[in-house]
Amino acid sequence: MYNELLSKLDHLKRLSDDYIHYVQSHTTHRKLVLFIFGLIVFFIIYQFWFDRSQFTILRSSNSKIYYSSIRGLLLSNNNYSKNLHDKAQAPLTCLIIIRTADGALGNRMFLFASAYGLARLHQCKLYVAPWILIDLRSVFLIPINQTKVQLTTDDSVVVNRTDIYGRYSACTLYSDLFKIPLNSTFNRYEMVGFYQAYGYFEKYKEEIAFLFQFNSGAIASVVPLVDQLLKAVWNIPLNLGNYTKNNVPHPYLKSLLINPPPPLAPVTWVGIHIRRSDFLTFFRIDTSVDYLVWAMDYYRRKYINCRFLVASDDKNYVKINLGNFSDVFITPARYFSGDDLAALALCEHTIATAGTYSWWAAWLAGGNVVHDLNYPVPFQNCIKEHYFPPWFLFPHNSSSLKWKPPVQAK
Structure with a gap:
């Protein structure tokens, strides 16, 4: 009987242990389920609020955005940089206006980029005269509808108005345009002249690079040139991969020139823009061959295996x-300004001479920039630090023809 009692007690103990294990296992499972469910809920809430708080640049789904390897585009030594905050007025209460533009492509790029920068900073609408937009889009995509700036080409917002404040600038960086909130006097602000001061848009340089993506026509024009350069330097054919001449991205062509397939030796491409024509008479300046040869030797010493691609008017x-240098290539004679600019932007570094076209060729290419000392000319009253980004280099050079005041007739 004693043994029977021990047997029953042992049976009860086993039942008790089984029940405890059963409860523990189900409790652990329930906790695990609740823990996983809680993680999912937390992740959903986190993603919702995180996505709302992030700033993203909208971009085209069918094109690759190329951001030039621009370095040091900062106004750290400029008092105006203290005013560049990303705080903006709301709702839209102001309008930035550009409807006149002198000069050629480089001048219009400066005016448009500066207008975009101010409109972006203050959340103003941007009015661009249709003819200016058409001119820029003959070379670039200008997908401004994919940015945070609202564009209008409706003439009714600028015609027969008496509240438009217009102010001229060649290359002046007006500090009052950076004050937030924007002065009510500037609610309808027309940019007259050139506004060739990169500080107006340096805060949004990546968005400017996005707007100044080359269109398919400009890219198609340089495809044969890339083919020619590949054959001349490495004796290899152009391989567009899955692209065609009409849809190949500009960065892809640039990568072919910079990174040939192994074991071929890489080449450092340096673009050279030489502005002459009207600069010889209007500004009475010229870039000497001595400066160009010095600048080329500067890059030959700095980098291995340089090649130079030259564009000029x-x-x-x-x-x-x-033409007698074996490492120099010249863009085709048939190229117009947009073609030459797309070609120069294929390079890694730049030798610039004078004018805004040279400036933008260097900016779009990225890398190092060597610039002649003869521009801007004194009568433009440009502050050097407002016009030139800090990575532009100015080697000593006294051989180029510089501007001199006209001789007064006696």
Whole structure:
């Protein structure tokens, strides 16, 4: 009987242990389920609020955005940088206006980029005269509808109005345009002249690079040139991969020139823009061959295996003075300004001479920039630090023809 009692007690103990294990296992499972469910809920809430708080640049789904390797585009030594905050007025109560533009492509790029920068900073609408937009889009995409700036080309917002405040600038960086909130006097602000001061848009340089993506026509024009350069330097054919001449991205073509397939040796491409024509008479300045040769030797010493791609409005001058160098290539004579700019932007570094076209060729290419000392000319009253980003280099050079005041007739 005693043994029977022990047997029953042992049976009860086993039942008790089984029940405890059963409860523990189900409790652990329930806790695990609740823990996983809680993580999912937390992740959903976190993603919702995180996505709302992030700033993203909208971009085209069918094109690759290329951001130039621009370095040091900062106004750290400029008092105006203290005013560049991303706080903006709301709702939209102001309008930035550009409806006149002198000069050629480089001047219009400066005016548009500066207008965009101010509209972006203050959340103003941007009015761009249709003819200016058409001119820029002959070379670039300008997908401004994919940015945070609201564009209008409706003339009714600027015609027959008496409350538009217009102010001229060649290259002046007006500090009052950076004050937040924007002065009510500037609620309808027309930019007259050139506004060639990069501080107006340096805060949004990546968005400017996005707007100044080359369109398919400009890219298609440089495809044969890339093919020619690949054959001349490495004796390899152009391989567009899954692209065609009409849809290949500009960055892809640039990568082919910079990174040839192994074991071929890489090449450092340096773009050279030489402005002459009207600069010889209007500004009475010229870039000497001595400066160009010095700048080329500077890059030859700095980098291994350099090649130079030259564009100019006087290609006969280039052929005569630089055509005998084995490492120099000249863009085709048939190229117009947009084609030459797309070609120069294929390079890694730049030798610039004078004018805003040279400036933008260097900015779009990225990398190092060597610039002549003869521009801007004194009568433009430009502050050097307002016009040139800090990575532009100015080697000592006294051989180029510089501007001199006209001789007064006696």
